[in-house]
Amino acid sequence: MSVTYKIATEFEAIVKAYEKAGGKPEVFKSSRIASLVVSSNKVLAANEIPGIHMEAEELPSGIRATIRVEPGVKLEYPVHLCFGVLPQEGVQEIYSKFEIGDGAQVAFIAHCTFPNALDVRHIMDSTIHVGKGALMHYRESHYHGERGGTVVLPKARVAVEEGGQYFSEFNLTIGRVGRLELDYVVDVGPYGVAELVAKAYGYGDDSILVKEAIRLNGEKARGLAKSRIAVREKARSEVHGVTEGNAPFTRGHVDCIEIVRDEAIAIAVPLVSVRHPSAYVTHEAAIGTVDKKGLETLMARGLSEEEAVDVIIKGMLGG
């Protein structure tokens, strides 16, 4: 009885933290929405719906999960995933495998929340397979509290088969970052599409390292690696955007903007390579302070300088 009560209390607490990270708690009450809730190494809730199968195994410091979407299934509502650590200290390792069947269409909305973190380490190691003609959207939002005590290491290895499409967005724009080391690599087959977007806002002594690589291996594959980073105070950011055009008529683009304030440091390393004469890969990277004309335009509407900077940065990170 007391164990049930304890789990119920923890579920409520993690859902409350999930809400703070931008999630909508009501999704966990709907039987029509697939969901998975994990606190530290405990699976607190899992809801399967027809066409999607989720298996989760508890490990000493995390979980191992397999999420499989049957071929041809088109899920009406996004699948909601919630991962979190509520204590001030702890380690959470999530080893996940996503298998999106041929022709399936699915969207995932993941929230990772560590609201009280003083010394929390979160490792996310994913293997993702997007089948032929399948479509996968994956949006992950983080909330790490206000004390900067979180280390987050998200890693994904993604394979997109012929005609498949993979869209990923990583957001860490509310609260402190702590230390982030994101490492995504996507291999795209013929006629496939991959878009990786990473957004983060660091301050204090936060440290942000984003590595996004898209390898366009199949004919007419397309890819975009986009990052939007803002750093202020003594934060540091480093973005490595890689796009390879390895097959005929592939099209790729790396797009990086970093805004720097105060004593912060930002580095961008775009790397593009082409291994076929008909491939075309471009890059643009802009690092600097807030655009002066934008700033003065907003100030001429009555906003203070700080308010104007806030509008510009939030626009860049939120849009």
Place this chain on the structure above:
Amino acid sequence: MGEILRVQDLWLEREGREILRRVSLVVEEGTVHCLLGRNGSGKSTLAYALIGSGGYRPSRGSILFYGQEITDLSITERAKLGITLAWQEPARFEGVKVKDYIALGMKEPSLPRIEESLRAVALSPSEYLNRYVDESLSGGERKRIELAAVYAMHPKLAILDEPDSGIDVLSLEDIARLIRRMASEGITVLLITHRDEMVPVADVASLICGGEIIRTGDPKVVREHYARRCIPCELAEPVESEEDYERYV
């Protein structure tokens, strides 16, 4: 109605060069005052100095707004008093929706007023409210949204820097209608232009040349002077360029 803006013997120097020289100008409240001049004559420089732009601090002279000295006030402070600028080449704001951008300057933002301001510049609210003020808009669309934002803000003094340039759909008559509408709603307009066709919308006109105001008075007379003696002109050296703002702010 009294004077809303008085510029007294304003000088602005940069790298030892005089960009504005002994500029004196009085704008009466409730009027449309046209500042006419060739490209590079110092019109935009004066506009930036009037709003308090960081790179455009006068070296001498004063600016009074309703009799209050504002020469040392910041852009924000001047905007709060009711002075704003519709930029000749408006900035882009990634991730900021048109409706939110327009609302930023409004004391009491309301959707009907935002929609009305879009219609005033011939943009359909249903098509534009949720678009982003970024590179997905053409230069002409951004410009119209800039004018809509100034109109929605309902400032006391709206400085419109070349509102007639680069607009793809709005005709000169549309611009003139918007300016008259602003004036009828109590907004004093300082209209900056190099096109003398815009002058008839004004109650008073001033001619600027080489950073100096050389004539003020009846718009017809000023326009005639401009048309006869300033176009073409081989005498005056340009004192400003479009790149200056990026360099000095």
